[in-house]
Amino acid sequence: MNYSPKFPVKWVKFMVMILSIVSTGIAAGWTDIPRLSPTRGIIMEDPDLLSSAAVSDDLQTCYYPQTLDHFNYQPQSYGTFQQRYVMNFKYWGGANNSAPILAYLGAESPLNVSLTAIGFLNDSAVSFNALLVYIEHRYYGKSIPFGSREEAFKNASTLGYFNSAQAIADYAEIIMHIKSKLRAFYSPVIVVGGSYGGMLASWLRLKYPHVALGALASSAPILYFDKITPSGAYYSVVTKDFREASESCYQTIRNSWSVIDKIASQPNGLSTLSMIFNTCKPLTKSSELKIALKNMYALAAQYNSPPRYPVTVICRGIDGANETQDILSKIFAGVVAYGNLSCYINQQTNESETTEGWRWQTCSEMVIPIGIGNGTMFQPAPFNLTSFIQHCKTIFGVLPRPHWVTSYYGYKTYSPEIW
Incomplete structure (x- = not known):
């Protein structure tokens, strides 16, 4: 069956709004590269704000049996872990109306933080009758491979499946699963993220254009490599x-x-x-x-x-x-x-x-x-x-790959000094 996307005119307005958004993101650090979470400031400045916030009754928590390694066919790659995602149907116009899906890509923090701190998604869902989907990043929160956090973080061998390429493949698989389950084949998907999550959103759109019609990458330093x-x-x-x-x-x-x-x-x-x-x-x-x-x-x-x-x-x-x-x-x-x-x-x-x-x-x-x-x-x-x-080698016994992001995802201009 040919599932060519069809969507109402007002969805085009949302795309125009996305293209008009400009945001500057910064982070802090000295010897370590700083965290880029869009919610860290709230946590640091008022830790009670998130812990006391009531999670809406409209949120439905689900788990998907996620593939451990999307890019390898060795037997251990077929292992799975339970990846958490949350859906909010409150404002959704439904699959029959080709109502859009806004998918928030979790960054380097447990998903429960984002559910109460990202107000933009709720505001947009009201305006565009959108389904809200929040997907937790592997190795954070409850989306832990190998059965426990202790095993997952045991050494570089178990941590080796912990990277952005695996993460965006996770997101793509869950989004396609949701669309199939809801028979929302014509519902356009916009992936949304802030800072590191924004980097993931832009990269998912780049690598999986058949999954997401567009990406809102707020404060995403994709060219800071x-x-x-x-x-x-x-x-x-x-x-x-x-x-x-x-x-x-x-x-x-x-x-x-x-x-x-x-x-x-x-x-x-x-x-x-x-x-x-x-x-x-x-x-x-x-x-x-x-x-x-x-x-x-x-x-x-x-x-x-x-x-x-x-x-x-x-x-x-x-x-x-x-x-x-x-x-x-x-x-x-x-x-x-x-x-x-x-x-x-x-x-x-x-x-x-x-x-x-x-x-x-x-x-x-x-x-x-x-x-x-x-x-x-x-x-x-x-x-x-x-x-x-040397610092990273001492901690993990592995060497960083400083050119991998630009090799895998590309970059704006070629500069011979990079190499």
């Missing part, structure tokens, strides 16, 4: 955000790093810094403090959205400090404004599955060379590929 995008572009945007919020705040941050270095070089300097910043445990080196501050600024810029506008919050704290206070006391006032805690900088935290999973992804294929160039409010810190490769 090799030397296509300048390495320091990310922190230039962070700096721009703070400078636009407050010139004096920007200058204070920019001047603070040398003061930290000066104090750290003095006898008992680390104790002094620990006291100034009310650290949860004594600093053992000044880089602990500088990395924490840099990550805070970058995270604030990445999620500088209403109603809180965290960049403005930090700058108000810094600018609002007593003028007679020293520069680091002003910086600490910004830290407190960002999150009023009992102690700061080096809190004891348990490594989440998201952190562990993203570390593997960046040490295998997601080698995004984010560094810090000159002319920002930070101290220069170029991305060092040699050190990064």
